Amino acid sequence: MLTVRAPASSANLGSGFDVFGIALGQPADVVRVERAPETTISVTGAGSRYIPEDPDKNTVGAVADALDAPAHIRIDKGVRPSSGLGSSAASAAAAAVALNELYDRGLSREELVPIAAEGEALVSGEAHSDNVAPSILGGFTIVTADGITRIDASLSLVACLPEINVSTRDARKVVPESASMDDIVETVGHAATLAVGMARDDPYLVGRGMDDGIVTPERAALIDGYDDVRDAALEAGATGVTVSGAGPTLLAVCRPEDQRAVAATMLETFDERGIDSRAYQTEVGQGAQLFR
Ligand SMILES: Nc1ncnc2c1ncn2[C@@H]1O[C@H](COP(=O)(O)OP(=O)(O)OP(=O)(O)O)[C@@H](O)[C@H]1O
Numbered sequence: 001m002l003t004v005r006a007p008a009s010s011a012n013l014g015s016g017f018d019v020f021g022i023a024l025g026q027p028a029d030v031v032r033v034e035r036a037p038e039t040t041i042s043v044t045g046a047g048s049r050y051i052p053e054d055p056d057k058n059t060v061g062a063v064a065d066a067l068d069a070p071a072h073i074r075i076d077k078g079v080r081p082s083s084g085l086g087s088s089a090a091s092a093a094a095a096a097v098a099l100n101e102l103y104d105r106g107l108s109r110e111e112l113v114p115i116a117a118e119g120e121a122l123v124s125g126e127a128h129s130d131n132v133a134p135s136i137l138g139g140f141t142i143v144t145a146d147g148i149t150r151i152d153a154s155l156s157l158v159a160c161l162p163e164i165n166v167s168t169r170d171a172r173k174v175v176p177e178s179a180s181m182d183d184i185v186e187t188v189g190h191a192a193t194l195a196v197g198m199a200r201d202d203p204y205l206v207g208r209g210m211d212d213g214i215v216t217p218e219r220a221a222l223i224d225g226y227d228d229v230r231d232a233a234l235e236a237g238a239t240g241v242t243v244s245g246a247g248p249t250l251l252a253v254c255r256p257e258d259q260r261a262v263a264a265t266m267l268e269t270f271d272e273r274g275i276d277s278r279a280y281q282t283e284v285g286q287g288a289q290l291f292r
């Protein structure tokens, strides 16, 4: 039996819609695999009752198919589904790394990214890789049609997950079909600023570079309390706040010394609106880890 832990991830980071992603230090999914004549799946942990165990409907089933690697697959969910924290991607990433090893397929981590993205196609309708890439490779990733660029980054984060449901499939329906040249120019500037900030481990540049006036406002409207929680986090020292992935998680970047205050105020502000939430005080983390 092989065990792989694959971390949650935060895609988009505001200005990098469908392009930027980071691995988070926590939470994570743990996937265990054993060779079998046919794939079976069992799911326990966070939100497991909402996750299908049918291999045709679970992201890990799509990965097992793509690798032609049938197995008994046990998923222990640390990442709640429909969270904006790459829940479906974390399972797919872990399964890709585990099954590649179990069946000795010899694929590199980079080659496993499109395999894991088959799982994303199954649940969201599109094989976007901006969650599976950081979940497999770790660090900060830039996914384009030409390939993946990756760097390590050291950055303190707060990921605040409210008890609100937003599915990626629904959140993709509010993405505008076009944008003005002014908005595009502004977003390119922010994305470039963010990438430099990541390379320099600079929370101010990353925070400034997270601003986006094209997709984020539409997504934020699906999250009750977004503006208040964002304002409160910025007041408490966050250098930038945006929607994590398709939401409803809000991702805040901050200096390490402000992390606790930022987390506390985000929880409190959701609470004032009668919305339960939990906050992960975390950092940019490493990719999937294999245990024998
Ligand atoms: N192994 C899995 N783990 C989690 N969700 C899964 C899995 N397999 C299938 N699903 C389904 O995928 C959907 C959740 O995926 P979705 O992309 O909406 O959320 P997410 O991965 O948390 O978000 P995001 O991609 O925005 O970060 C749910 O409908 C869930 O039932």
Ligand SMILES: N[C@@H](CCO)C(=O)O
Pocket (backbone or CB within 6 Å): 011, 012, 017, 018, 019, 124, 128, 130, 131, 168, 171, 172, 245, 246
């Ligand atoms: N880039 C994707 C990430 C969520 O899976 C989106 O925002 O729809």
